[in-house]
Amino acid sequence: MSIIFLNLHLFMTQNEDTICAIITPPGIGAVSVIRVSGPKAIEIGNKIFFGKSKLKDVASYTIHYGSLEQNIDNVLVSVFRSPNSYTGEDSIEISYHGSSLISKKILELLISNQARLAEPGEFTKRAFLNGKLDLLQAEAVAEIIQSRSDTALFRSKKQLDGFLSKKIDTIKNYLVEAMGLIELELDFVEEDLQFLDKSQLVQKIETIIGHIEEILSTYKTGKYIFDGVNTVIVGRPNVGKSSILNRILKDDRAIVSDIPGTTRDVIKEEIVINGTLFRLYDTAGLRDSNDKIEEEGVKRAKNLISKADLVFFVTDIENSDDRLDKYFRESLDAKTIIKLINKKDLLSVQTLDVEKNSVLVSALTGDGFEDLFEKFNEFIETNKIYTEDSSIISNIRQFNSLKAAVDSLKNAINSLESNQSGEFVALDMRKAINHMKELTGEITSDDVLNAIFSKFCIGK
Numbered sequence: 001m002s003i004i005f006l007n008l009h010l011f012m013t014q015n016e017d018t019i020c021a022i023i024t025p026p027g028i029g030a031v032s033v034i035r036v037s038g039p040k041a042i043e044i045g046n047k048i049f050f051g052k053s054k055l056k057d058v059a060s061y062t063i064h065y066g067s068l069e070q071n072i073d074n075v076l077v078s079v080f081r082s083p084n085s086y087t088g089e090d091s092i093e094i095s096y097h098g099s100s101l102i103s104k105k106i107l108e109l110l111i112s113n114q115a116r117l118a119e120p121g122e123f124t125k126r127a128f129l130n131g132k133l134d135l136l137q138a139e140a141v142a143e144i145i146q147s148r149s150d151t152a153l154f155r156s157k158k159q160l161d162g163f164l165s166k167k168i169d170t171i172k173n174y175l176v177e178a179m180g181l182i183e184l185e186l187d188f189v190e191e192d193l194q195f196l197d198k199s200q201l202v203q204k205i206e207t208i209i210g211h212i213e214e215i216l217s218t219y220k221t222g223k224y225i226f227d228g229v230n231t232v233i234v235g236r237p238n239v240g241k242s243s244i245l246n247r248i249l250k251d252d253r254a255i256v257s258d259i260p261g262t263t264r265d266v267i268k269e270e271i272v273i274n275g276t277l278f279r280l281y282d283t284a285g286l287r288d289s290n291d292k293i294e295e296e297g298v299k300r301a302k303n304l305i306s307k308a309d310l311v312f313f314v315t316d317i318e319n320s321d322d323r324l325d326k327y328f329r330e331s332l333d334a335k336t337i338i339k340l341i342n343k344k345d346l347l348s349v350q351t352l353d354v355e356k357n358s359v360l361v362s363a364l365t366g367d368g369f370e371d372l373f374e375k376f377n378e379f380i381e382t383n384k385i386y387t388e389d390s391s392i393i394s395n396i397r398q399f400n401s402l403k404a405a406v407d408s409l410k411n412a413i414n415s416l417e418s419n420q421s422g423e424f425v426a427l428d429m430r431k432a433i434n435h436m437k438e439l440t441g442e443i444t445s446d447d448v449l450n451a452i453f454s455k456f457c458i459g460k
C-alpha cells in the first residue's frame, strides 16, 4: 500500500489526463451538462467549439454560445480556469439539449480529441488532490447526493462546509503542541523526560482524548442520520403488526388478514418522520411453527430484532402482558423497546393498565397513533438526532481513525506513567497525529482513496 503525502503544488502541476463525463442525470431532459476537466480542457474546447470568441482567449467564469464540430448541437460553454473550478483544474462545462444521442456524440467528440471518460468520483477526487476539499468534505459530497432526509442533508452540508474538519484541525494542533514539548525534551535529555512536568503532560493528553471521545460518541447518531433508524415491528401472529405498519405508512402496504401467519416474508419500507429516516420492517409473527416458510420468517424476524435500534413489540388487549423476552432471549439492552397494545377499539371499558413505554392503539380506527408518533419523536430527541452540535462522524472510516488515535494516546500515557523513555511517548504521539491526518486525508493511501471515490457516481 503506497502512502501519499499530499503535496498540493506537486499535484497541481502534475500532467494529468483530461477527463469528461455527463454531470446531469442520464437520459432525456431539457438540458444536460458535460464537464471536461484537466490540463487540455480549454484547448480541446477551443478546437471543437465555434462561437463569437475562441475559448482559449476568454476569461474564467464566462459563458459562450455557439455550435460544436460536426454541428452536433447549439450549446453553451462555461469556462473555469485553474484553480477556480470544482476540480481546481482548467474545466469547461458544455450544456446542450438533453438527449442521450447528443450526449453520446459529444462524449465521442471529446474522446477523439484526447479526453477520456472520467471514473466514478474522479472529479471530486481531483478536487481533493488539488486541495479544494479535504477527505471529510469529499465524503460529505457523496452524502449530500445520497441524503434521503432533511437531517442527513443538513448534516452533510455542515460537513461540506468544514465544521468537522475545523474541529479535527483544532485537536490536531493540540497534539502537535504536546508533541513539541516532548520533542524539546528529547533534544535536551538523553534518557528520561526530566524537566517536563509529566503529570501536566498526562493531563494535556487526557484532555485531548476527551475531545476525541466526544466526537467518537456521535457515531451512533451519525449512523441514525445517514443510514436511518432500523425499526422492527414484532409480536405474536394476528395482533395487528401489519395493520400498524399500514397505518404508520398511511398505505395498504402489507397484507392484513385474520389468518395467523399471513406475513411470512419481511416487509421493508422507509418513512421520514420529522426529518429523520426510519427503516420499518414488518415481520412474521413470533411463534413456533411447523411450516418451513413461516419458521424461516420467524428466524428472520429474530435476526432483525438483533440489528434493530427501535423495536415496536405489538400485543393486543387480550394478551397485553405478553413480553418480548419470552421470544427473544438475547440482550435487548442497546435497543429502545416500545410496547404497542393494539385493538383498543375492542376494549369495552377503558381500564387497561398501561405500563411505562407502552402505547394503547387501534390500527383499525387510528386511535392512539398520535402517541405512537410521539415515540418516534422521543427517539429523535433522546438520540440527539436534532442536536445543534455540527461535528458528527458518519462512517466507519472516520470512527476507526479517531479510535486508533485514542488508542495511541492511551499508550503514550502508559509510557509516561511507567517512566519509559521519551522516544516511546513521542512515537505514540506521532501515531496519533498521523491518525488525525488520515481522517482529513492529509495522509492517505491509494486504497483508501479508491474505496471512497469508487462509491461515487460517474460525473461526480
Ligand SMILES: Nc1nc2c(ncn2[C@@H]2O[C@H](COP(=O)(O)OP(=O)(O)O)[C@@H](O)[C@H]2O)c(=O)[nH]1
Pocket: 236, 237, 238, 239, 240, 241, 242, 243, 244, 255, 256, 257, 258, 259, 260, 261, 262, 263, 285, 342, 343, 344, 345, 346, 361, 362, 363, 364, 365
Ligand atoms: N378490531 C381490531 N382488529 C384489528 C386491529 N388491528 C388489526 N386487526 C385485525 O386483526 C387481524 C390480524 O391483523 P394483521 O395486521 O394481519 O396482524 P399481524 O399478523 O400481526 O400482522 C386482522 O383481521 C385485522 O383486521 C384493531 O386495531 N382492531
Ligand SMILES: [Mg+2]
Pocket: 241, 242, 243, 254, 255, 262, 263, 283, 285
Ligand atoms: Mg402480518
